[in-house]
Amino acid sequence: MVQINQKITVAFNVNGGDVEIDVTPETALVDMLRDGLLLKGAKRSCDMQVCGACTVLVDGLPVSACTVPAFEVRGKSVTTIEGVAADDRMAGLTDAFIDNAAIQCGFCTPGMVLAAKSLLDRNPHPSEDEIKDYMRGNICRCTGYKKIVEAIQEAAQKAVQG
Amino acid sequence: MTQQEFNTVGQSVRRIDSYDKISGRAVYSVDVVVPGMAYAKLVPSPLPHALIKSIDASKARALPGVYAVLTAAELVNMETHYGSDKKDRPIVAMNKVRFQGEPVAAVAAVDLATAEAAAELVEVEYEALSAASDLTSALLPDAEPIHDSNYCHEYGYEWGDVDAAFAGCDRIFEDTFLFPMVYHYAMEPHTCVVSYEHDRIRTWTSAQHPFLVRAELARIFGMQLDQVQVVVPYVGGGYGSKSYTKIEPLVAALSREAGRPVRLAQSVEESMKTVRRHAARATIRTGVMNDGTFVARECLSYVDTGGYTDNGVRVTERISDRIVGPYIFDNVRVKSYGIYTNSTPAGSFRSIGGPQASWACESQTDIIAEALGIDPIQLRLKNLAKKGDEVRRGKRPLEGDLAPKLQMVLDKFGWDNYVREDPSPTVKRGIGFACNVTNSGASPTSTSLVRFHADGSSTVYIGTTEIGQGSRSVMAQIAAEELRIPLASIKVIGSDTDAVPYDRSTGSSRSTTLMGLAVHDAAVDVREQLLEIAAKHFETFADQIEAADGKATFKGESMTFGALVREMFGGSGGELMGRGYVTQNHASGRLTQDPVFWEVSIGAAEVEVDEDTGTVKLLRYVSASDPGKAINPKQVEGQDEGAAMQAIGHSMFEEMLFEDGQFLNPNLVDYRVPTFEDLPGEFETVLIEFGDGPGPYGSKGVGEGGIVCVAPAIANAIFNATGVRLRELPLTPERVWRAIEKSKQ
Numbered sequence: 032m033v034q035i036n037q038k039i040t041v042a043f044n045v046n047g048g049d050v051e052i053d054v055t056p057e058t059a060l061v062d063m064l065r066d067g068l069l070l071k072g073a074k075r076s077c078d079m080q081v082c083g084a085c086t087v088l089v090d091g092l093p094v095s096a097c098t099v100p101a102f103e104v105r106g107k108s109v110t111t112i113e114g115v116a117a118d119d120r121m122a123g124l125t126d127a128f129i130d131n132a133a134i135q136c137g138f139c140t141p142g143m144v145l146a147a148k149s150l151l152d153r154n155p156h157p158s159e160d161e162i163k164d165y166m167r168g169n170i171c172r173c174t175g176y177k178k179i180v181e182a183i184q185e186a187a188q189k190a191v192q193g
Numbered sequence: 194m195t196q197q198e199f200n201t202v203g204q205s206v207r208r209i210d211s212y213d214k215i216s217g218r219a220v221y222s223v224d225v226v227v228p229g230m231a232y233a234k235l236v237p238s239p240l241p242h243a244l245i246k247s248i249d250a251s252k253a254r255a256l257p258g259v260y261a262v263l264t265a266a267e268l269v270n271m272e273t274h275y276g277s278d279k280k281d282r283p284i285v286a287m288n289k290v291r292f293q294g295e296p297v298a299a300v301a302a303v304d305l306a307t308a309e310a311a312a313e314l315v316e317v318e319y320e321a322l323s324a325a326s327d328l329t330s331a332l333l334p335d336a337e338p339i340h341d342s343n344y345c346h347e348y349g350y351e352w353g354d355v356d357a358a359f360a361g362c363d364r365i366f367e368d369t370f371l372f373p374m375v376y377h378y379a380m381e382p383h384t385c386v387v388s389y390e391h392d393r394i395r396t397w398t399s400a401q402h403p404f405l406v407r408a409e410l411a412r413i414f415g416m417q418l419d420q421v422q423v424v425v426p427y428v429g430g431g432y433g434s435k436s437y438t439k440i441e442p443l444v445a446a447l448s449r450e451a452g453r454p455v456r457l458a459q460s461v462e463e464s465m466k467t468v469r470r471h472a473a474r475a476t477i478r479t480g481v482m483n484d485g486t487f488v489a490r491e492c493l494s495y496v497d498t499g500g501y502t503d504n505g506v507r508v509t510e511r512i513s514d515r516i517v518g519p520y521i522f523d524n525v526r527v528k529s530y531g532i533y534t535n536s537t538p539a540g541s542f543r544s545i546g547g548p549q550a551s552w553a554c555e556s557q558t559d560i561i562a563e564a565l566g567i568d569p570i571q572l573r574l575k576n577l578a579k580k581g582d583e584v585r586r587g588k589r590p591l592e593g594d595l596a597p598k599l600q601m602v603l604d605k606f607g608w609d610n611y612v613r614e615d616p617s618p619t620v621k622r623g624i625g626f627a628c629n630v631t632n633s634g635a636s637p638t639s640t641s642l643v644r645f646h647a648d649g650s651s652t653v654y655i656g657t658t659e660i661g662q663g664s665r666s667v668m669a670q671i672a673a674e675e676l677r678i679p680l681a682s683i684k685v686i687g688s689d690t691d692a693v694p695y696d697r698s699t700g701s702s703r704s705t706t707l708m709g710l711a712v713h714d715a716a717v718d719v720r721e722q723l724l725e726i727a728a729k730h731f732e733t734f735a736d737q738i739e740a741a742d743g744k745a746t747f748k749g750e751s752m753t754f755g756a757l758v759r760e761m762f763g764g765s766g767g768e769l770m771g772r773g774y775v776t777q778n779h780a781s782g783r784l785t786q787d788p789v790f791w792e793v794s795i796g797a798a799e800v801e802v803d804e805d806t807g808t809v810k811l812l813r814y815v816s817a818s819d820p821g822k823a824i825n826p827k828q829v830e831g832q833d834e835g836a837a838m839q840a841i842g843h844s845m846f847e848e849m850l851f852e853d854g855q856f857l858n859p860n861l862v863d864y865r866v867p868t869f870e871d872l873p874g875e876f877e878t879v880l881i882e883f884g885d886g887p888g889p890y891g892s893k894g895v896g897e898g899g900i901v902c903v904a905p906a907i908a909n910a911i912f913n914a915t916g917v918r919l920r921e922l923p924l925t926p927e928r929v930w931r932a933i934e935k936s937k938q
Contacts, residue, residue, distance in 0.1 A: 071220075072216070073217075074429065076429075077860070078461065079862055081862055082861055084380055113216065113218075116215060128215055129207050129208070132827035135663065136379075136427070137429070138381050138429030141217045144215065163870050163872060166869045167869045170861075171380075172379060172835070174831055174838075175831075175834030175835040175836075175838030176834075176838065176869050177876050178827070179869075
């Protein structure tokens, strides 16, 4: 067995709750979340910070969890799709994805929703070009993107009305 | 039934997997954990073509934590090869490797780090052979044969008197077109867990065709179908990449060797070395009269199927089936060859052979129009097949007229009123059009079971794989419609071969048409049983009873369906079962002839070309989706938009590059796929609903049409803008710029 003896304890906040978990120095954030905390929403795909399937928010900013060392989130707040789904205040965004058929296979969806949340947190009224620019780090191979843009526009619109 | 009478059919209801997927709870193969499972790592060949002189796995086996190393030597008491049409693929390489990345061995260990370390310790000695990683080099007379020869398959057909017809033509056009190797990039790489047990194989895999995987595993390991279970969790994208059998036999053999369940989760790089689309070289000769009448067409195509056949037989056939275009020719001679090369094996990819064929034939349509001085749309309309025409002789006649469908796209695009406005003398705009019909490869073999419970709810069992296309929602809509119960009262169970009845496959745009019919029939079967029970209860005839809103009503008196079930069984429980069998002898009489339907593809593009840089901007793209009847319109649009966007990738920049057999760009940095920024300025889908399909409510398949016409529409628009004709994809700035510079000389 390949032994990696050095352990690091990572204490951080995930989806509003404090956790403490031992990892090795080379453990990626996505593996700590998926294997250590059983938060399976973040997906591993390209493994090189291109596709966005592993996107989670660290202190509100989107990161590619495949290339962030787990220990880097010590003392920080991590939001995963499980946290968004449990948050009633996010229903406007998740409903907009559902109602606009912005989900097909769903593999990109958790990362896509988190990137969209981060965008709307920063810019509640993004133009179409601003959406395309901000979201370009998240690949979807099913939808052709149009319905995701429409979903984000609708979520922004509803937030204004709401 | 008129449109108003539908309850859920025709509505863009929420996908029934929405919440699973938006919440991160949806389980994909990558999320499956089986108690006691080991982790696998492949040992890939570094060489594209070589003899294996020896394999020494002793150091790997000696590493603590390693359960097993699978090499060709372990493939005993089993079939060693697999494949959908030709069983030419060894489970791990035997004696020889035929492409770079081919698994030579595989390790199962206690964890992934140990498996990776052990994989590095497997020592393989090779004797290199000369490699041919493209059509040109594989077809050289002295090319090193990859199998017995480099010819995998040949196909052709002919009608009329072709030679005499060409002799009588006013003009003859001959052009050759090249289509690159491209990769699906389903975001979930191929992933599989297998538990090989003494009398049983249990499999969780990202497969589109679980029943074909079941049959393949049963054959390989000498088991019966009932002993092999294939479960397909949610699939993170398919597009053909997960068709037929891929990594499952290897993982099963490794599990047998390791004596425990084994999980192989491939990387994107490994999946790019598992399957791709066929590159193609297609030459078309077309004889026409000066008035634009198409007289004769001769086509010669080569498709590059890589190191193994995978779906190369069908793709070789389909490019020829699809290259004649949607036009009437009285004289046709078509030939195609599938060729082995030392590269990733090529399999199914959304419309097999379709984009390659349409790239050639619809580019040439505009070449002919330009040369004859005829408007390209008028040239198409003049030769277009009509309803009832045998667009391919001996095959099913066309279900509907194409001309009105073309017109819908042209109208949406504003083709007739287009006014060209070039932003500058060197930045030019232009428009292009393309259309085709493709023979769906759907085999009419699907079955469904509908269980109807004592509380009036229902569970629908389908073998269709949910790969993102929304099949579970559409099947639920069909069942709800026919059972006359709310959509919320339907649960759909999919893709576990132990639980659901047989479905041939999920592909070829077949599911709504064929599984849709099976679900429709199974639901009608249940409804008829309910009416029989109600007839007894009300002491009347079944046809006197109205079934609606979960109730049977006779002369103002109602009984819920649940109460009818309970009454039949005389207690508080019981259930009814309905079955739907779809065969080519289906009662509709519409499935006897091949193809089951013709899928329609139409596209119109406006581009802006910067002649100084060769950059092409796709300003507008209008596509068409012809579902006959859209059961869930937004999902239909989603299929079309997704397909068109994939085609924008292979049209503009996607290309797998090989040099001396080495795969140069097996990752998402060097192999770029479309992102949000590649969305055309305007991107529209026209839904065509003429009710002319053989599926439920006149529906037919739409998953592939959107990918077929994008490349020729864009190239025709580039010609319209610049007067420069491109015959090779992708249309990279460098390629476009060089063509423009050449045209100036």
